[in-house]
Amino acid sequence: MLVLDKINSGYGRAQILRDLSLTVKSGEILCLLGRNGAGKTTTMQTIMGLLPLMSGQITLDGQDVGRLPPHLVPRAGIGYVPQGRRLFAGLSVAQNLEIGLRTRNHGPETLDEVLELFPRLRERFRQRAETLSGGEQQMLATARALCLKPKALLLDEPTEGLQPSMIEAIRQVIVQMRSQGVAVLLVEQRVDAVISVADRVAFIENGQGGEVIDAETLRRDHSIVERYIGV
Amino acid sequence: MELGPYLILASLEGAVTAAVLALTAVGLSLVFGVMRVVNIAHGEFFMLGAVIAWFIAHSLGGHPAVGFAVALVAAPLIVGAIAVAADMTILKRVDYDPERTIVATIGLLYIIQQLALMTYGPDARPVEAPFNTRIALPWFERGEGGWQMIWPWGLGTTTYKLAVIGAAVAVLLGVWLLMKRTRIGLVMRATQADRDMALAFGIPVERVYAMVFGMGAALAALAAVLIVPIQQAHYLMGADPLLLSFIVVIIGGLGSLPGTVLAAVLIGLSDGIISVFFSPTLAKILATLLVGLVLVFRPEGLAGKRGA
Numbered sequence: 001m002l003v004l005d006k007i008n009s010g011y012g013r014a015q016i017l018r019d020l021s022l023t024v025k026s027g028e029i030l031c032l033l034g035r036n037g038a039g040k041t042t043t044m045q046t047i048m049g050l051l052p053l054m055s056g057q058i059t060l061d062g063q064d065v066g067r068l069p070p071h072l073v074p075r076a077g078i079g080y081v082p083q084g085r086r087l088f089a090g091l092s093v094a095q096n097l098e099i100g101l102r103t104r105n106h107g108p109e110t111l112d113e114v115l116e117l118f119p120r121l122r123e124r125f126r127q128r129a130e131t132l133s134g135g136e137q138q139m140l141a142t143a144r145a146l147c148l149k150p151k152a153l154l155l156d157e158p159t160e161g162l163q164p165s166m167i168e169a170i171r172q173v174i175v176q177m178r179s180q181g182v183a184v185l186l187v188e189q190r191v192d193a194v195i196s197v198a199d200r201v202a203f204i205e206n207g208q209g210g211e212v213i214d215a216e217t218l219r220r221d222h223s224i225v226e227r228y229i230g231v
Numbered sequence: 232m233e234l235g236p237y238l239i240l241a242s243l244e245g246a247v248t249a250a251v252l253a254l255t256a257v258g259l260s261l262v263f264g265v266m267r268v269v270n271i272a273h274g275e276f277f278m279l280g281a282v283i284a285w286f287i288a289h290s291l292g293g294h295p296a297v298g299f300a301v302a303l304v305a306a307p308l309i310v311g312a313i314a315v316a317a318d319m320t321i322l323k324r325v326d327y328d329p330e331r332t333i334v335a336t337i338g339l340l341y342i343i344q345q346l347a348l349m350t351y352g353p354d355a356r357p358v359e360a361p362f363n364t365r366i367a368l369p370w371f372e373r374g375e376g377g378w379q380m381i382w383p384w385g386l387g388t389t390t391y392k393l394a395v396i397g398a399a400v401a402v403l404l405g406v407w408l409l410m411k412r413t414r415i416g417l418v419m420r421a422t423q424a425d426r427d428m429a430l431a432f433g434i435p436v437e438r439v440y441a442m443v444f445g446m447g448a449a450l451a452a453l454a455a456v457l458i459v460p461i462q463q464a465h466y467l468m469g470a471d472p473l474l475l476s477f478i479v480v481i482i483g484g485l486g487s488l489p490g491t492v493l494a495a496v497l498i499g500l501s502d503g504i505i506s507v508f509f510s511p512t513l514a515k516i517l518a519t520l521l522v523g524l525v526l527v528f529r530p531e532g533l534a535g536k537r538g539a
Contacts (some may be wrong), residue, residue, distance in 0.1 A: 030346045045427075048430070050427050061440065069435075070436075071429075071430050073431075074432055080431045082428065086425050086427075087425075088420070088421045088424040088425060089301065089424045089425075090420060090424055091417070091421060099417065099418075099429075099434070100432055102432075103432045103433035148432075
């Protein structure tokens, strides 16, 4: 379970997040919805320790991870699939995954499990990461995070710019992670995609947390979404 | 003597320059590539290597080979340790901000230089080469009985100069293997590709930075220990290697090791040849002109990636 308790964070003196609280239970997909600049990516970067936590608390299964040096946050068990994929360019698919495996010292069995989910990556194993297609790169970014066997998984717009078959493949993996008890925090622009996969939806506006609503409710009543996102 | 032997002589001198330059420039390139730090103090680490080599050789006495061998190992280690300390106490404090690190390393340049002046003094002092046998080189000339081998006066080199070239090639191969084949090289390349993602995958970036900065300085120091039996140690000797390293790194492509080595060979050889036939100043002018041309027509360098 990943818990954010009244966190404040931002870039330098520009504060973005204000007293944001969120709870992602294990085996649940929580989707963060909000307009551009609402603070979705900032939330993820703050969890990863890439932006300084000004105040508040972040815990993973009870362990305080908000005050850890950034490189120890993933070792506690948080996998991050950043916006724009951000693979290690110049490194091969195998080497990108190796970095992921080493984060928490997992061996070849974990690699096999992950490649089982993304067979395409096995075919591209020795290829440089930047030579993959967009969809394959997204698969690699996701696989790299799964190599941590994470307790919590952060995905920032994982289906951005992908063709439908790829979106479906990524979605399948996310659902599978949920069934394995991973706490999944998902940021997604396309509301339909969110509602079909999420268990709960948390709205964020101007860096502050809004309502948290069961996805089921949203599936029946779209008007709430429109109030926050303003389609 | 005709042109040919001169050309061979100039190329040999150029090859020594190229070897030492390649080591120094690879150090600079590594630091820039991984840390995005433009290290203005790089030449001073070079100078420190030479000066420390002199101190070691001078205080040990005995056969020159003993002092030199100790210096070859100890000087890069000492300079590397100083660089690690500088990284942790200065560069880390300014958050590796590009502009502030330039100013900080300029400061470091003067501190190191003045400390060297205060302790080592203003004199240029040689370190004796461990071995230095002259090798005369043959040349072919068409005489009465067809082609024959002659030994022109002045055409030759020394075993030590050949050893410098060999040592540089071996060290560069070592660096290349380290980057491509080892765990630590993988971590360094991942940090170079994306610092934040390296952190997000458990890589202790600060420790990697300290190590890379130390390694870059150690390479410069090693180059200086190799050259000091030929050139002498002096507290102002860091300026030329710094300028030439920047020229090489820009021509080769910032952060690209093969490009850096290629450019070092190009600049070193042309520097040697132009210096012999014309003047060293012209060699520097042409090298600087080449930098200008590269920046205008191929800003990413010969081997660099566009947009990187």
